[in-house]
Amino acid sequence: xxxxxxxxxxxxxxxxxxxxxxxxxxxxxxxxxxxxxxxxxxxxxxxxxxxxxxxxxxxxxxxxxxxxxxxxxxxxxxxxxxxxxxxxxxxxxxxxxxxxxxxxxxxxxxxxxxxxxxx
Numbered sequence: 525x526x527x528x529x530x531x532x533x534x535x536x537x538x539x540x541x542x543x544x545x546x547x548x549x550x551x552x553x554x555x556x557x558x559x560x561x562x563x564x565x566x567x568x569x570x571x572x573x574x575x576x577x578x579x580x581x582x583x584x585x586x587x588x589x590x591x592x593x594x595x596x597x598x599x600x601x602x603x604x605x606x607x608x609x610x611x612x613x614x615x616x617x618x619x620x621x622x623x624x625x626x627x628x629x630x631x632x633x634x635x636x637x638x639x640x641x642x643x
Contacts, residue, residue, distance in 0.1 A: 528552055528553045529550050529551070529552045529553075529585065530550065530551050530552075530612075530616045531548065531549070531550055532548070532549050532550070532551060532608075532609070532612050533547050533548050533549075534546075534547045534548075534549065534587075534601075534605040534608060534609075535602075535604050535605055535608055536602045536604055536605050537588075537602075537605070538587055538588070538590075538597065538600065538601055538602075538605065539600075540590075540597075544588065544589070545588070546587045546588025546589065546590060547588065548587075548588060549584055549585075549586050549587035549588070550584070550585045550586040551583050551584050551585065551609070551612060551613065551616060552583050552585050553583075553616060553617060554579065554582075554583050554613065554617050558579055558582045558583055559575075559579060561578070561582070562574070562575040562578040562579060563575070565578055567595075574595075576606075576610060577595045577598045577599055578595055579613070580593075580598050580606075580609055580610075580613065581593050581594055581595045581597070581598045583613065584598075584609070
């Protein structure tokens with residue numbers, strides 16, 4: 525059977541507004557739309573690194589008791605957890621290179637723009 529969801533444990537954990545700590549979660553494999561959709565978001569146009577936040581909020585299907593993760597919640601992850609999730613995302617999706625999610629998005633956007641100009 526083809527595995528599409530993967531369990532993880534955050535090094536520190538997400539502390540919600542009620543003081544609950546969430547460490548165990550599930551991340552699903554990314555689809556093309558998960559990486560394309562952030563390109564339409566005005567926050568990404570202003571700051572391409574924000575694509576990482578949006579992508580992670582789309583592919584994390586559970587974190588502790590939370591079953592919907594918004595970009596606002598990902599914004600409040602500790603830096604160590606964000607780095608862990610970026611590495612985990614690259615690993616499960618077979619993208620194990622030195623580039624971060626945001627660098628990949630910026631690179632793909634620039635390549636797409638260059639191809640449009642040449643056309």
